Amino acid sequence: MESQAKGKHNGEVWNKVYKSDNAFFGQDASNFALLCFNHMKMNNVRRILELGAGHGRDTTLFASNGIEVEAVDYSNVAIQILDKITKEKKLPITPRIFDVRRALPFPDSYFDAVYSHMFLNMRFSLDELHFLFSEKRRVLKQKGFNFFSVRNHNDKSYGEGVQIDKGIYDINGFQIRFFTEKEIQDLLEGFEMLWMGEENEEPVNLYIVFSKKI
Numbered sequence: 043m044e045s046q047a048k049g050k051h052n053g054e055v056w057n058k059v060y061k062s063d064n065a066f067f068g069q070d071a072s073n074f075a076l077l078c079f080n081h082m083k084m085n086n087v088r089r090i091l092e093l094g095a096g097h098g099r100d101t102t103l104f105a106s107n108g109i110e111v112e113a114v115d116y117s118n119v120a121i122q123i124l125d126k127i128t129k130e131k132k133l134p135i136t137p138r139i140f141d142v143r144r145a146l147p148f149p150d151s152y153f154d155a156v157y158s159h160m161f162l163n164m165r166f167s168l169d170e171l172h173f174l175f176s177e178k179r180r181v182l183k184q185k186g187f188n189f190f191s192v193r194n195h196n197d198k199s200y201g202e203g204v205q206i207d208k209g210i211y212d213i214n215g216f217q218i219r220f221f222t223e224k225e226i227q228d229l230l231e232g233f234e235m236l237w238m239g240e241e242n243e244e245p246v247n248l249y250i251v252f253s254k255k256i
């Protein structure tokens with residue numbers, strides 16, 4: 043387990059969540075992870091980066107099927123849970139405490155795919171998101187996959203809470219951006235959009251995106 047977390051938002055809200063429930067998002071992999079895994083298998087993906095992995099419900103699906111995963115999250119509690127699972131099950135996961143608003147700690151052209159589920163809709167400014175997409179592009183191999191899901195305007199929580207930043211709402215202490223299609227398109231500079239769909243994973247509504255570095 044590695045630690046490089048810094049910055050004013052240090053994952054305390056999420057630490058509380060994971061302390062009160064070690065498997066807050068459930069033990070089973072998400073539907074989105076299953077979809078991406080099929081695509082990874084067909085394309086011989088061997089090494090991936092997972093951003094905002096949480097307690098690792100999706101990480102463990104990928105790793106149990108032989109994919110090497112670098113898993114980052116700024117919640118040290120989430121990473122401790124994932125570290126324990128990794129050791130117990132002897133999985134090819136490297137869990138790392140890391141705030142992705144900093145440059146990613148990986149070399150250029152290192153991963154076959156970058157994956158994140160319900161993560162880019164956390165409290166990131168548009169500038170931070172653009173920086174993160176340029177970093178994802180840097181660490182991906184040529185034609186590497188960029189899989190992600192984000193909450194959208196059809197989510198039943200959209201419009202609730204208090205606006206705390208441009209496009210970001212605080213709903214019961216969770217700070218969330220609800221994406222439009224245009225915001226997604228704008229982030230995909232240097233990527234080819236392969237497919238975009240919509241999925242309801244109660245209680246959230248998501249855009250799910252498969253794209254590829256060009």
Ligand SMILES: C[S@@+](CC[C@H](N)C(=O)[O-])C[C@H]1O[C@@H](n2cnc3c(N)ncnc32)[C@H](O)[C@@H]1O
Pocket residue numbers: 053056067072093094095096097098099100114115116117120140141142143158159160161164165
């Ligand atoms: C909605 S949860 C999703 C967790 C996991 N992807 C899943 O679906 O089970 C978002 C995760 O992003 C992490 N996170 C939020 N902001 C972050 C940041 N700036 N850097 C790294 N992780 C962050 C949180 O700690 C949390 O675990």
